[in-house]
Amino acid sequence: MSEPTAQSPRPENTLRQLEEAGALSHFASSIAHEVCNPLSQIVLATDLLAGPRPLNEDLRKKITGFLRQGADRIDKAMKQMLRACAPIETSMTPENVNTLLDDALAASGAAAAASIHVEKHYGGSLPPVLVDRQHVTEAITHVISNAIDAMMPTGGTLTLKTELKVFESSEREGWQRQSWFRAGDRAVVIEITDTGHGIEAAKMPLIFEPFYTTKPAGKGAGLGLTVAKKIVDLHYGRLEINNRREGGVRATLTLKTASHI
Ligand SMILES: Nc1ncnc2c1ncn2[C@@H]1O[C@H](COP(=O)(O)OP(=O)(O)OP(=O)(O)O)[C@@H](O)[C@H]1O
Numbered sequence: 001m002s003e004p005t006a007q008s009p010r011p012e013n014t015l016r017q018l019e020e021a022g023a024l025s026h027f028a029s030s031i032a033h034e035v036c037n038p039l040s041q042i043v044l045a046t047d048l049l050a051g052p053r054p055l056n057e058d059l060r061k062k063i064t065g066f067l068r069q070g071a072d073r074i075d076k077a078m079k080q081m082l083r084a085c086a087p088i089e090t091s092m093t094p095e096n097v098n099t100l101l102d103d104a105l106a107a108s109g110a111a112a113a114a115s116i117h118v119e120k121h122y123g124g125s126l127p128p129v130l131v132d133r134q135h136v137t138e139a140i141t142h143v144i145s146n147a148i149d150a151m152m153p154t155g156g157t158l159t160l161k162t163e164l165k166v167f168e169s170s171e172r173e174g175w176q177r178q179s180w181f182r183a184g185d186r187a188v189v190i191e192i193t194d195t196g197h198g199i200e201a202a203k204m205p206l207i208f209e210p211f212y213t214t215k216p217a218g219k220g221a222g223l224g225l226t227v228a229k230k231i232v233d234l235h236y237g238r239l240e241i242n243n244r245r246e247g248g249v250r251a252t253l254t255l256k257t258a259s260h261i
Pocket residue numbers: 142146147150194196197198199207208212213214215219220221222223224225226248249
């Protein structure tokens with residue numbers, strides 16, 4: 001059995017740590033925020049529609065729009081939570097990681113943020129990885145979005161690097177045999193670094209836990225890294241997140257090349 005690392009906290013400690021970190025109460029307040037606020041909006045709109053006050057067409061449209069908006073917010077929040085817990089279906093195709101990174105970068109909106117400087121150091125002629133394109137792009141997007149959040153509002157540098165790695169000795173990752181990297185295995189490594197505020201050392205074991213977030217209720221649900229890790233595990237890959245000595249965070253995503261699955 002491998003020793004627990006920052007990526008795999010001892011299960012018996014997790015709940016206690018989550019409690020200590022206030023993650024459970026944060027989850028409760030996140031649910032309250034995501035559901036109760038739009039719910040009060042819906043109640044108010046329903047009262048207005050059902051009330052004695054005569055409503056002209058304009059006002060009626062505004063109120064029903066309000067109703068719809070509230071229902072949509074609840075729907076979105078619930079779907080997000082259900083997705084994080086649901087099994088993921090995959091459709092595997094050979095993909096170039098540089099393209100996946102570019103797609104994720106576009107989806108995260110990083111390029112549009114004026115205060116974020118993006119540096120790319122992409123390896124050339126990388127072998128393809130056999131992945132579910134949509135899911136892996138989503139996983140990378142979650143990591144990039146966190147990097148951007150950590151650099152805001154001042155901004156900073158987001159560095160994206162890809163390279164080929166040949167394992168010299170075997171390394172274990174997780175329980176499944178397919179997840180292990182053996183000597184001679186070839187993998188593509190994606191490195192995403194930021195110059196943001198970094199992660200408090202004591203909180204590092206919690207970052208992959210569902211609903212653990214340091215962001216204000218309504219801003220972060222604490223599900224991005226849970227989903228990203230779940231997707232990477234499905235691909236028998238590895239996702240590591242560490243603080244950098246010079247400040248900020250380095251996320252390293254390792255995916256076996258298509259011929260080494
Ligand atoms: N690059 C980073 N720099 C600093 N902190 C980070 C970074 N990546 C993750 N974290 C920390 O890990 C926590 C969990 O991240 P995760 O993506 O799971 O949730 P979230 O970003 O808070 O919410 P969501 O992704 O659901 O919107 C974050 O709230 C943050 O405290």
